[in-house]
Amino acid sequence: MKKVSIIIIICIVGWITVSNPFVSEYLTIKKESSLPAAKVSDPLYQSIIKNAHTYDIAPKDATIDRVWKAIPGYNGRKVDIKASYKNMKSKGVFNEKKLIFTQIKPKVHLKDLPPSPIYKGNPDKPMVSFIINVAWGNEYLSEMLATLKRHNVSASFFLEGNWTKKNPDLAKLIVSSGHEVGNHSYSHPDMKQLTAARAREQIVKTNEIIEAATGKKCVWFAPPSGSYRDETVKVAAEFNMMTVMWTVDTVDWRKPTPDALVSRVMSKIDNGSMVLMHPTESTAKSLDRLITQIEQKNLKIGTVSELLSEERVDQ
Template identity: 45%
Template sequence: MNRKKFAVVGICAVLVLTLGELTGIRSFVDQALRPNVERDAFGWLSGSQGEEALLGRIRREAEGLRREPIDAVVDRVWKAIPGYNGREVDIESTFQKARLKPEGAEIEYLYKEIKPKVNLEDLGPHPIYKGNPNKPMAAFMINVAWGNEYIPPMLDTLDRHRVKATFFFDGSWLKKNPEIAKEIQKRGHQLENHAYSHPNMSQLSDSLARLEISKTKEALKETLGVENRWFAPPSGDFNQRTVDLAAEQGLKTVLWTVDTIDWKKPPASEIVRRISEKVGPGSLILMHPTASSRDALEGMIQVVRGKGLRLGTVEQTLSSDRVELPQS
């Protein structure tokens, strides 16, 4: 009898142990199949300890990734030079994204920009010849008062390379050629002011200079719905009074950094060579709708991009917004 009792007790003990093991296995399986809510960049090291370690790492590395903003200045040679935004890691957004990634995944840092203390608007009326030299961007500025036959192929080249330029319209040309102007606008380019009748602005009275600017500003608004912001004086002829009169109408006076000198009808190869030698971060590249620039445009695009610069409009190039190029 005692042996039977002993056997029953033994069998019960085995059953208890077996059920315990099965329960443990099932719990493990349930854990593995449960939605991966608490796993983060540290894998199974979840919970407050793992998240604190991840957050601490992000904060440490954020210090080395910070870039200070650069204030706008008035340079002795280049006159007004725009500022350039800095950047800092958006720690909270970076952490929230990183904690959901699998074990061993690289942290993707998210940034927010830091505005300079001094911006272009704070400098007062000064001519602008270039963007900030720390910004890896350049712009084509195309002054239009003639050369209609060269505009379509230039637009096609810009389209093919996904480049947006800034066209400065002579107001009298705009009045005579609204359909061409609308086609340029349709292609997504920036449209700005090149006075009305291509005069030497420095030789005009205040009233005539003011009228040259205002008539084209009104034509841009009436014909194209454009709110004009920039003024390029014809032939680069201006004085401080010109800059002040443009500023009265809310316009900044912009010149150029690099000139194609395409009006002298050089071969395309000479234009490309000149751009290659002189273009750099912040460059504004002047051209007109000419046969020379038409033929050189593709080569110019390749040269600028080959120097690690992004091509954009004058507005984009002279803004303080950061440009982050892909790491090579």
């Protein structure tokens, strides 16, 4: 009986400690008192403690949006008081630019959601991604790759299996240039019309060809023309692949002028946007200006994997 009473007392004390902010504050003070007295009494250290909460940001859980379907989560951040103090100590004055943060992960991740297509990244993440679907347009690839390299930008190229089979060297060049590759089906069918068995065949065959040519496993699937049904998404999920769509369409296959293409994209682009494009003359001639204007909006450009990750880009 005595043992049971002790356990109950421990549980009550533990609950009070977690739920009572005054107890938590007391423990924080006690913890600080174990630090060197000079550090605890330093006005700079106290200033960091006082201001830290104003820079903290709560994490955002991954969720299913009614319109945009699966939306990835986004890490929050919390000021690392000790590291920030060390970073500011030499000048002895508070400087928000020298704050050091630790990232706080959300409770719900993209992988926790039921299979659902992804049209955009988290709206709080100041990053965008280029989705370049490749089934033709070889003559424009070298110019596009050169432009991306000049700007030190990585994109995600979704390769058709049949194209990769015929152009393994180009597929390998895309990867060696630092870009990500994804699955764009084998023969560019209307995935919405395919049985589950046929959909599996398209995905598996393409995965095998891309891996053989580049050494890379595909984790993203982009259905041709954006045509899919729920079963298509579930089939991709069987192979631990998520289905990717787009937020902004360049409509480059209609051969718009570079001015029209840039204007169309820049009027729609925002945090988390995924921009659909192909190796076309319109895109090749627009890409340099497009990258410059996107970066002028303080948006970083990364691969689909980078965009859809929970990692913050403001640190």
